[in-house]
Amino acid sequence: MSYLHNIGQYFLMIKEMFRKPTKWSVMRHLIFKDIDDLIINSIGIVAFIAFFVGGVVTIQTALNISNPLIPKSLVGFATRQSVILEFAPTFISVIMAGKVGSFITSSIGTMRVTEQIDALEVMGINAINYLVFPKFIALMLYPFLISIAMFLGILGGMAACVFGGFASLDDYIAGVQMDFIPFHIVYAFIKTFVFAFLLATIPSYYGYYMKGGALEVGKASTTSFVWTSVAIILLNYILTQMLLS
Amino acid sequence: MIEVNDIHKSFGDAKILKGISTTFEKGKTNLVIGQSGSGKTVFLKTLLGLYTPDQGSIIYDGTDYSDLSTDEKSNLRSKMGMVFQGSALFDSMSIAENVKFPLRMFTKQSKSEMNDRVDLVLKRVNLGDAHNKLPSEASGGMQKRVAIARAIVNQPKYLFCDEPNSGLDPKTATVIDNLIQEITHEYDITTIINTHDMNSVMEIGQKIIFLKDGFKEWEGSNKNIFKTDNEAVTDFVYSSDLFKRVQKMYLEEDQ
Ligand SMILES: Nc1ncnc2c1ncn2[C@@H]1O[C@H](COP(=O)(O)OP(=O)(O)OP(=O)(O)O)[C@@H](O)[C@H]1O
Ligand SMILES: [Mg+2]
Numbered sequence: 309m310s311y312l313h314n315i316g317q318y319f320l321m322i323k324e325m326f327r328k329p330t331k332w333s334v335m336r337h338l339i340f341k342d343i344d345d346l347i348i349n350s351i352g353i354v355a356f357i358a359f360f361v362g363g364v365v366t367i368q369t370a371l372n373i374s375n376p377l378i379p380k381s382l383v384g385f386a387t388r389q390s391v392i393l394e395f396a397p398t399f400i401s402v403i404m405a406g407k408v409g410s411f412i413t414s415s416i417g418t419m420r421v422t423e424q425i426d427a428l429e430v431m432g433i434n435a436i437n438y439l440v441f442p443k444f445i446a447l448m449l450y451p452f453l454i455s456i457a458m459f460l461g462i463l464g465g466m467a468a469c470v471f472g473g474f475a476s477l478d479d480y481i482a483g484v485q486m487d488f489i490p491f492h493i494v495y496a497f498i499k500t501f502v503f504a505f506l507l508a509t510i511p512s513y514y515g516y517y518m519k520g521g522a523l524e525v526g527k528a529s530t531t532s533f534v535w536t537s538v539a540i541i542l543l544n545y546i547l548t549q550m551l552l553s
Numbered sequence: 554m555i556e557v558n559d560i561h562k563s564f565g566d567a568k569i570l571k572g573i574s575t576t577f578e579k580g581k582t583n584l585v586i587g588q589s590g591s592g593k594t595v596f597l598k599t600l601l602g603l604y605t606p607d608q609g610s611i612i613y614d615g616t617d618y619s620d621l622s623t624d625e626k627s628n629l630r631s632k633m634g635m636v637f638q639g640s641a642l643f644d645s646m647s648i649a650e651n652v653k654f655p656l657r658m659f660t661k662q663s664k665s666e667m668n669d670r671v672d673l674v675l676k677r678v679n680l681g682d683a684h685n686k687l688p689s690e691a692s693g694g695m696q697k698r699v700a701i702a703r704a705i706v707n708q709p710k711y712l713f714c715d716e717p718n719s720g721l722d723p724k725t726a727t728v729i730d731n732l733i734q735e736i737t738h739e740y741d742i743t744t745i746i747n748t749h750d751m752n753s754v755m756e757i758g759q760k761i762i763f764l765k766d767g768f769k770e771w772e773g774s775n776k777n778i779f780k781t782d783n784e785a786v787t788d789f790v791y792s793s794d795l796f797k798r799v800q801k802m803y804l805e806e807d808q
Contacts, residue, residue, distance in 0.1 A: 328627065334657055341645075423641035426603055431655060432630030 318513050325441050325509075328434040335442060342446035346408050347453060353407065354400055358391075358457035361399070362464030365390050370474035380475035384483020387465035389492075396457040397496045398544050401503040404450075405536035409511040412443060413532040416515025417525040425516070440512040450504035451497055458496070495551045502547065503540050510536040554579050555600065555711065555743055560609030562599055569595045571767040572609070580741045582734050582757040584748055587764035588789065593747040594638055596764065597713055600745065601635060602626065613711070631659050634704030638715040638747075640696040642688040648699050649675070649684035655707040674702045677732060679725070694721045701729060705736055712737065712744040718753060726750065730757050751793060754778065763789065 329335070369386040416439055419425050428435040462484060469480045514532035518524055555577040562570040569592045577583040585593050598604050600611055602618060611618045613629060621629065634655075642651050649671050656667045675681055678698040688696055701717055714733060718726035734757045737744040748754065754761065758775035763786050771786045778790060791797050 328624065331658060418644075422644070423637045423639055424643055426598075427635065427637060427641040427643070429603060430601055430630060430633060430635045431658065432627035432633075433658060434627070 314513075317517065318509070321436055321440070321513055321516065322509060324434065324436045325444065326437070328437060330433065330438045330441070335438075338438070338442035339445050342442045343449060345411065346443065346446050347449050350404065350407060350453060351456065353403075354453055354457050355460050357403060358396065358400065358460040359464035359467075361395060362387060362391055362461030363468030365395065365461070366465035366468045366474070367472060370469065370472070379483075380479040381483035381486060383469055383475050384465070384480035385486045386483075387469075387480075388462055388484045391461035391465070392458055392492055392496050396454050396461055397499045397503065398540065400454060400457045401500075401507065401540050402537050404453075404507055405511075405540060406533050408447075408507055409533050409536045410529040412508070412511035413515040413518075413529045414525050416512055417518045417528050418522075420516065420518055421521050421525060436516065439516065440509065443512060444505070444508040447504040447508040448501075450507070451500045454496070454500045495547075498551065499544060499547055502543055506536060506539050506543070510539060554614055555745070556612040557600065558610045558612070560596075560599060560606040560611065562595060562604055562606050569767050570599065570606070573762075573764070573767075573769045574609075575762050575769060575772060577743055577745050578760065579743045580738060581744070581759045582737050583743070583745045584754060584758045584761045585745060585764060586748055586754060586761060586789070587770075588749065591764045592767045593764055594715055597715055597745065597747055601633065601713060602630065631655075631707075632710040634707070634709035634712045636697070636700045636704045636714040636717050638719075640688070640693075640700040642696055642699055642703070644688050646688075647684065648680070648686050648688065648691065648695075651688065651699055652702045652706050655703065659707055670706060671702075674706045675699075678702045679728060694725060697721060698725075698729065701732070708740055710742055712742055714744070714746045716747055716749070718748070718750060723752065726752065727756070733757065749789075751790065751796060754790075 330338075366383055366387045370383045373382060416425075419439070425435050425439075428438055466477070466480050466484075469475050470477050475483075511529075511532040514528045514535070518528040557573060557575050557577075559572050559574050560570055561568070561572055573596065585596060587593050595604065599606050602611075605619075616629070618626070618629070642648075643654065646654065649668075652671045652674060653667050656662055656670060660667075662670070671684075672681070675684065678701055680695060680698055680702065683691065683695060683699075686695075688699065691699065697717060697720060701714070704712060704714070712733070717733065718729045721729060730753050733744060733746065736742070746753070746757070755775050758778065760774055761772070761778060762769050763771040763783075765785050771781065771783045773781065778786065781787065791800055
């Protein structure tokens with residue numbers, strides 16, 4: 309019952325987000341601020357994780373290929389596939405559910421407990437549009453972040469491959485270029501857009517509708533992380549089934 | 554003018570407002586007094602439309618709030634100013650930006666017009682030189698005054714203040730009281746102030762309603778609040794030592 313209630317309220321919030329837009333001159337500033345907070349401030353951690361996990365994927369693949377009949381270039385191929393299809397769009401999104409998600413929930417939740425949201429509503433401002441819409445627009449730049457993760461993941465794999473002596477640079481690059489299916493990129497970016505939407509809206513929902521004080525802000529951030537990840541993983545499954553099989 | 558007809562409000566099983574009716578006139582400072590926990594904040598937030606009453610109606614200058622569409626409600630609200638008990642300043646904005654916010658949202662003024670207005674209002678609350686501080690860098694009393702400046706900057710038709718001078722030193726508290734009264738008279742607005750400060754009651758209590766346990770226990774003005782024989786009211790009024798001593802002094806003089 310309470311799940312259904314939450315889901316219903318979540319969709320009503322999304323509808324409300326597009327009603328009665330905030331004045332553009334104000335909204336513009338909010339969007340730039342959110343791009344800075346949500347996207348620019350995440351580049352560092354995403355780059356770091358992508359590079360090193362890309363390297364580990366390569367090492368694991370290389371260590372598991374012991375059969376001399378399998379070409380060395382397979383290491384590059386396997387790294388590319390796992391980075392583009394799953395690691396960059398899905399794995400990074402779950403991490404972002406922790407970083408960006410808890411930031412969104414706690415900042416909106418704090419505004420709720422200190423009555424700043426009431427202050428907006430008293431002025432007749434559509435607080436959901438004011439708070440959530442700029443985050444939604446800012447996260448439309450999320451694919452840019454994921455592209456960086458894809459590039460650095462493959463680069464990290466290359467570095468690990470060459471320095472670890474698992475295959476030559478030429479083999480790795482040949483593998484990365486092998487049997488390339490452009491639709492895989494389309495699939496990855498469709499997922500990325502869907503996840504961006506979840507990352508903007510689910511944490512906002514938990515922040516906006518929270519009740520209580522500072523302690524509850526912390527709890528709401530945790531709950532928000534759990535449900536954002538669950539939604540990402542479930543939709544990942546559904547989208548993969550729909551688009552790839 | 555705001556008319557309140559028999560409003561009730563509960564949270565779960567807890568009945569907070571149990572049927573309150575009264576009228577708040579324009580151009581007057583209306584006070585809502587009562588002990589901590591008597592429901593003053595809930596009453597004010599219900600008037601503002603932040604809480605929907607379970608029963609009863611609230612009529613703003615002839616318009617019943619519950620008859621309005623969402624957009625009409627927003628429109629009416631843009632004419633309200635509210636000072637929250639906890640100030641509720643936007644903590645990502647500087648003090649000047651907080652005050653400028655309603656102007657940016659609801660007027661087409663140029664940047665310099667807005668800045669002039671912000672300067673003027675901040676000077677009126679004695680904060681002429683705090684423009685660039687963040688709310689977190691301001692003292693509690695300063696935050697209160699910023700909240701007042703934000704509430705009045707766009708010349709509201711209705712002004713609501715939840716304990717506007719609690720946490721202020723007596724001198725600043727008086728300045729704030731007088732400021733609210735001046736603005737109320739100057740722009741002929743409907744002002745409702747929650748307070749348990751007896752100074753405010755004496756100074757600006759043109760109309761007073763006394764809440765107790767969710768009921769309106771008494772209604773009057775600062776002219777007759779010291780003469781009433783309603784026990785709850787006298788209890789409240791003479792709860793401070795100073796007033797008790799004053800009362801005793803008068804009684805002794807009479808003898
Ligand atoms: N959102 C809420 N949910 C449940 N109960 C509430 C809520 N807000 C207030 N109450 C309860 O309503 C009662 C009245 O609270 P209110 O804040 O109106 O008191 P008050 O008169 O403003 O007191 P104070 O002078 O201390 O500010 C209290 O018992 C409080 O616990
Ligand atoms: Mg209160």
